[in-house]
Amino acid sequence: MTSRGAFPGLLGRRNECLLLDDLLAGARSGRSGVLVLRGEAGIGKTELLNYVVERATGCRVVRAAGVQSEMELSHAGLHQLCAPLLSGIDDLPEPQRDALCTAFGLRGGTAPDRFLVGLATLSLLADAGGNQPLVCLIDDAQWLDRASAQSLEFVARRLLAESVVLVFAVRTPSVREPTVGESITGLPELPVTGLTESDSRKLLDSVVTGPLDHRVRSRIIAETRGNPLALLELPRGLAPVDLADGFARPDVRPLSSQIEQGFLRRVQSLRAETQRLLFTAAAEPVGDVTLLRRAAERLGIAVDTAVEHAEASGLITFGTWVRFRHPLVRSAAYGAAGLDGRREVHRALADATDARLDPDRRAWHLACATAGPDETVAAELERSAGRAQARGGIAAAAAFLDRAAELTPDPARRGARALAAAQAKYRAGAFDAARGLADVAELGSLDALGSAQAKLLRAQIMSASKSASAGLPLLLDAAKRLEPLDAGLARETYRDAIYAALTAGRLPKGGVLEVAKAVLSAPRPTEPRRDDLLLEGIARLTTEGYAVGTPMLLEALAAFRTEEVPGEEGLGWLPLACRLAHSTWDFESWSVLSAGLVDLARGTGALTVLPSALLLRLSNRVFAGHLADADSLVVEATAIGEATGSRFFAHYGALVVEPWKGREPETRQAIEAITQDLLLRGEGKVVTATQWAAAVLYNGLGRYEEAYEAAKRGCENPQELGLYLQSMVEFVEASARLGRPGDAAETVRTIHDMAQASGTDWALGTSARTRALVSDGEAADALYREAIERLGATEVRTELARVQLLYGEWLRRENRRADARAHLAVAHEMLRQIGAEAFAERARRELQATGAKVRKRAAATHEALTPQEAQIARLAGEGLTNSEIGAQLFISPHTVEWHLRKVFSKLGISSRKEIRTMRLEGEATSA
Known part of the structure; x- marks a missing residue:
């Protein structure tokens, strides 16, 4: 144990020290470790971090500290931590390297997604820990800027097989500080409590x-x-x-206040010149000795003498960096300066800061030094906001714009800046602050376009903070206001309103019908583009019928499928296009566009769009009969959900995949999780999706009464399209199997009419299938054969396999056993290969009933892979490198290698090449 003289605050901290020793030992043996030390001010968290430094022999240590006045500067804390490691930045994969360089202002570029910055940080730290165990210590983490806190939380959740230790010290909030300590949550914690x-x-x-x-x-x-x-x-x-x-x-004041008052008295006991030096150091958060000296000289301070007296006080040390004894010393010194004194030192710091190398920190000091409206400073803050946003620092951009609006003398320009600040606050997830700034903007002199944009912002806030149904009326109102002002933005707003309406589904007032009418009432472009056709097509389908809108939608989808779609346009329009391709039975467009959307989201680092893209793609892969690929996409969506703190993506992925496998507990769990999700509660699509899933499950299990009831509920809202169409198909099968074909007669006619309008083989094959189920004799036989022929011409293998099963079942009931065996054997093999175990079991039972002997599948002799191991194995088999796999699954290359070693052991192989020769379908099990 370390000497008490060096760390008097460690008295009585034996258990805490042992735990930290274990973390260090783990890092030395190749394991990662994360710990949050949480406690009140002065409880000893910093002493424990210092203990780690002393004990970290053989390790590389990097440190950072959150500073309250730095909370508005994006990635400041992260840059502070990573600065000693940036020599390894060129070894990162290109998208990660570019993201981190842009975030740190090392080069220009498009604003990186915050999760891509997090992944880049994870790779940087993991690579640094590959040569020597790396210990990362972050003090006062409650004062990290938001971008840094998010990135470090991301890293902490994704560490697994790296020689990296991450220790945060977080101050417990007091009654007077409700926002302190809200960051860095959901990680292993050690409460640091008082001594005995x-x-x-x-x-x-x-x-x-x-x-x-x-x-x-x-x-x-x-x-x-x-x-x-x-x-x-x-x-x-x-x-x-x-x-x-x-x-x-x-003294009856809170303890932290008493300590701070004690420090304040000590500061005030110093000579006036030494106090001013401490004031200046308190206002300069980086601890840059050179900068501090330049500012002090501008204030007329005899620096060497003042430094000598300051260090003699024990409150501050001047070495490579300036360090206060405790954050409460900094806050005491800053408070002691008084308002005029603080403005004076910020002015000196602004003058001492290089406007070319650090323009944003200079602008912030200028803002703190300014007492009243000042257009020059406001304009400089606005420019800083642009730079911050380009680095992905949306929260920082919002703070700069907010202060710029406060300092703007012209009412019209103040309103525009307040609106820009509100929009940035919204993108940063600060919805209440965004609403408040929108109020300020609307009180200013906004022009008509600005007013419409403010309405749009309120709609977006409502949709994000409440639900799609809550935001829909506001989106519609904003779109109408934008029509004469900005046709492009109006079109995009109508697009978002349509998407929200399709999601919200069962609304008391109009829903998608109301949006469709508004779209059709808007001026029609002289030369409609593909996005215009897409909007008009769904609007006409909704108002005038499926037969009217579908041809226009198919034309638009063909254009999206065959022509290049630029990045921003693709991210905005392809999600809707994918949904409408499904709804028009255009499987080719659905396949091409969903694959393109996933590639686009991955390639551009648009991780806010990627989860939805993955869900659209995995649904397509399920219908294509590639459940193994769908499982892989569920793993990827789950990884994003874990990184972002959302489990919805994993639940929805399971909702789509698990019913086909006949796994009732897993399907019911997904249904329950989505049904009770607070953000989705009351949305119509939830009912349709969950009931469709239940119908597929129970049809596969042969529990037709339950399938009938579920599918009936899934068919209640035609305007939702998508899974409503598939619920109709499940309803017809359940009705026929219950001997109640009359119940499905109207549904069969609806499907047939839709198929005629669509004209695709998927649609026509599905129509033939449903009509066969309610037909008899030669008519049924001919329809089954037509369905097999048409679906055989598509990639919809799951549906083809089910038609083979249905035809085989019908043939057996017709006592045509030989013919039945042929089709049932095909169905059984296809369903088994697909992984649709419940339907395959249905086929097996039917085969046995025809007198056929069904060979059981040989049991695997190797240990089953977890879903993540199976996904990594598949990607490795496809030739992806560890870095590429890690980027896709949001883990480090070291963790990929760790998983691959387990894969090799379980499969009994010794190289990546051997994976390509193995069948991985069906190998994934619950982790």
Whole structure:
């Protein structure tokens, strides 16, 4: 154990020190470790970090500290931590390298997604830990800027097989500080609590050398509640006579306030020139000694003398960096400066800061030095906001724009800047602040376009913070306002309104019908583009019928499929196009566009779009009969969900895939999770999707009454399209199997009419299938054969396999056993290969009923892979490198290698090449 003299605050911290020693030992043996030290101010968190530094022999240590005044500067804390490691940035995969360089302002580029910055940080730290165990210490993490906190939380959740330790020290909020400590959540925590009474007495006695009245000792120990810093500092505020006789008046203020007041008294006891140096150091968050000296000289301070007196006080040290003894010293010094004094030192710091190398920090100092409206400073803040946003620092951009609006003298320009700040706050997820700034903007002199954009912003906030159904009326109103002002933005807003309406589904007022009418009432372009055709097509389908809108939609989808779609346009329009391709039975467009959307989202780092893209793609792969590929996409969507703190993507992926496997517990769990999701509760699509899933499950299991009831509920809202269409198909099968074909007669006619309008083989084959189920004799036989022929011409293998099963079942009931065996054998093999185990079991039972002997599948002799291992194995088999696999699954290459070693062991192989020769379908099991 380390010496108590070096770390007096570690007295009584044996268990905490042992835990930290275990983390260091793990890093030395190739394991990662994450720990959050959480406690009140002065409780000893920093002392524990210092203990880690002393014990980290053989490790590389990097440190960072959050600073309250730095919270508005994007990636400041992350840059501070990673600065010693940036020599390895060129070894990162290109998208990650570009993201991190852009975030740190090392080069220009498009604003990187925050999760791509997180992935780049993970790779940088993992690579650094590959040569020597890496220990990352972050003090006062509650004061990290938001972008840094998000990136480091991402890294902490994704560490697994790297020699990297991440230790955060987070201050527990007091009653007066409700926002402090809200970041860095959901990670392993160690509460750092007060010392025992015995240890408190020992620590107090170590710093009080004169007489100490026993009543004073008892009161200090009781009031400090075992807080080491308080035990060390509070006696300094008492005169020797107070310590000796016990008549000092008790202080009723919070403990952190008492400690800070003690530091304040010590600051105020210093010479005026030394105080001004401390004021300046408190306002300069980086700890840059050179910058501090330049600013101090501008203030007329005799720097060397002031530094000598400041260090003699024990409140601050000047080395390579300026370091206060404790953050409470910094806040005490900053508060002691007074308003005029703070403006003076910020002005000096702005003058001392290189406008070319660090323009944003200079602008922030200028803003802090400015008392009233100042267009020059406001314009500089606006430029800083643009640079921050280009680096992916949306929260920082919002802060710059907010302050710029405050300092803007012209009312019209103030309103525009407030609106820009509100939009940035919205993108940063600060919805309440965005609403408030939107109010400020609308009180200003916004022009008509600005007013419409403010309405759009309110709609977007409502959709994001409440639900699609809540935001839909506001989106529609904003789109109408934008029509005469910005046709492109109006079109995009109508697109978002349509998407919201298709999601919200069952609305009391109009829903998608109301949006469709508004789209058709808008001026029609002279030369409609593909996005115009897409909007008009869905609008006409909704208002005038499927037969009217579908041809226009198919034309638009063909254009999207065959022509290049630029990045931003693709990210905006392809999600809707994919949904409408499904709804028009255009499987080719659905396949091409969903694959393109996933590639586009991955390639551009648009990780906010990627989860939805993956869900659209995995649904397509399920119908294509590639459940193994769909499983892989579920794993990827789950990885994103874990990284972003959302489980919805994993649940929805399971909802689509698990029913086909006949796994009732997993399907029911997904249904329950989505049904109870607070953000989705009441949305119509939830009902349709969950009931479709249940219908597929129960049809596969042969529990037709349950399938009938579920499919019937899934068919309740035709305007949702998509899975509503598939629910109709499940309803017809369940009705026919229950001997109630009359119940499905109207549904069969609806499907037939849709198929005629679509004209695709998928649609016509599905129509033939459903008509065959309610037909008899030669008519049924001919329809089954037509369905097999048409679906055989498509990639919709799951549906083809099910038609083979249905035809085989019908043939057996017709006593045509030989013919039945042929089709049932095909169905059984196809369904088994697909992984649709429940339907395959249906085929097996039917085969046995015809007298056929069904060979059981040989049991695998190797240990089953987890879903993530199976996904990594597949990607490795496709030739992807560890870095490419890690980028796709949001893990480091070291973790990929760790998983591959387990894959090799389980499969009994020794190289990546051997994976390509193995069948991985069906190998994935629950983790």
